[in-house]
Amino acid sequence: MSRKDRMSGNEAVAFAIRQVNPDVMPAFPITPSTEIPQMVSTYIANGEMDTEFIPVESEHSSMSAAIGSEAAGARSMTATSSCGLAFMWEELLVAASNRLPVVLTLVNRTLSGPININCDHSDGMGARDTGWIQIYAENNQEAYDNYIQAFPIAEDKRVHLPVMVCQDGFITSHAVENILVEEDEDVKEFVGEYHPEEFLLNPGKPVSVGPYAVSAYSMEAKYNQELAMEASKEVIAEVAQKFRDKFGRGFTFFEEYRTEDADYIMLIMGSAAGTAKEAVDELRDAGVKAGVLKLRVFRPFPEDEIAKALRGCKAVAIMDRCESYNGNGGPLSSEVCAALYRNEVFIKTVSYVYGLAGRDFTVDSAKKVFSQLEEAAKGVKIKQHTYVGLRTKS
């Protein structure tokens, strides 16, 4: 039975970690994810869980320790934000290429500079090509639900890849909202016990992990890793379905909000999707056919599904909470446009950058974007890569 509670996003994830009770959690504090290892440490000190918590000296070490313990055969996880994720960079790729199902709960925060502790997706997006599955949450409920689903996805034989479970720093991690939490035994049953087939501490069955590979092997190994990422789509869908059947909520790759007859769709990830839905409700009341496509799974990128979901609308706003500094828009914008083109869906697209370093994204901001989409659909040329709410003289 679900139980109603009120929690911040960090509390919700820490609560889920207690329920899953992973074997090993190395972690290093960094705002805004610090509370997660802090709360887990409290649970351990109170005897409510028996995870081996390793207080390491850096994020480089926390991911290294997670890789080592996962390879040894222990279910391992860590938490971080922003520069902490950047400091793990090398190990992120090692975890994925060694096919280790580590779980990382990322509380999204901007990367320096300017140095700033607030939310945007530049940390997660920076790690988008490290071979990790990435799942983004709109609110504390989804952060909780996604964390529970991460292990069955990562540990599935068809996948064996690490999973990053992302929530927006402060907006989700620190705001207290209502939430439905599940019974400990139901969560444990859903996640299951971890029995890896091959692991280092396996007497009589020696294994070497992460050997040097000459050019004659490396390209094939990378291709196999890419195939596992593609195969994870099927597993993500199965786990989402199983979660829906058991707990009655959730989405597969994205949520479609009032899109069935929509002319104008905003494609967005994370907490700002809630703001966009509010704007859609107001616009619908005024007779504008608006909708929201909230992307949940960014890696693997569900390109065909997105193209199919958008093909009936006249114009889409692609919202990046991240700057790519490439003169061609943010990562979501580039990838969604490529997906549409390859699927021969030739609707108008307008890319936006919003909410950098914690800048507010309001219902009015969202409504302004939708009014530009109406113009775009009429054939008016709209400037691409506009910064929402930016102060300029022009």
Place this chain on the structure above:
Amino acid sequence: MRTDISNINEQSPCEDLTEGLMIFAQGTSKDFKTGEWRTSTPVFDKDKCKQCLLCAPVCPDGCIPVTDGRRDDFDMDHCKGCGICEKACPFGAITMREGV
């Protein structure tokens, strides 16, 4: 998933490689004759050697075989010619010479 990796070679298709290139065996480095990387070579003088065994533990590649408390000549299949053993020997029983 446990695969006999001796069946895998540089012509193997990607489907035959192990996940993450895991190796399901131990001590496989012996199979690779890395001694050919060497540019200088230790020469062992049996007569000068007092069997003090200061050399064997400092060899980074374990190329000084010890049996029943006595060292034997070098394992040249794996010696990289680093010369640490020469410096460790108090009796001048090891000298490095240029070349393989």
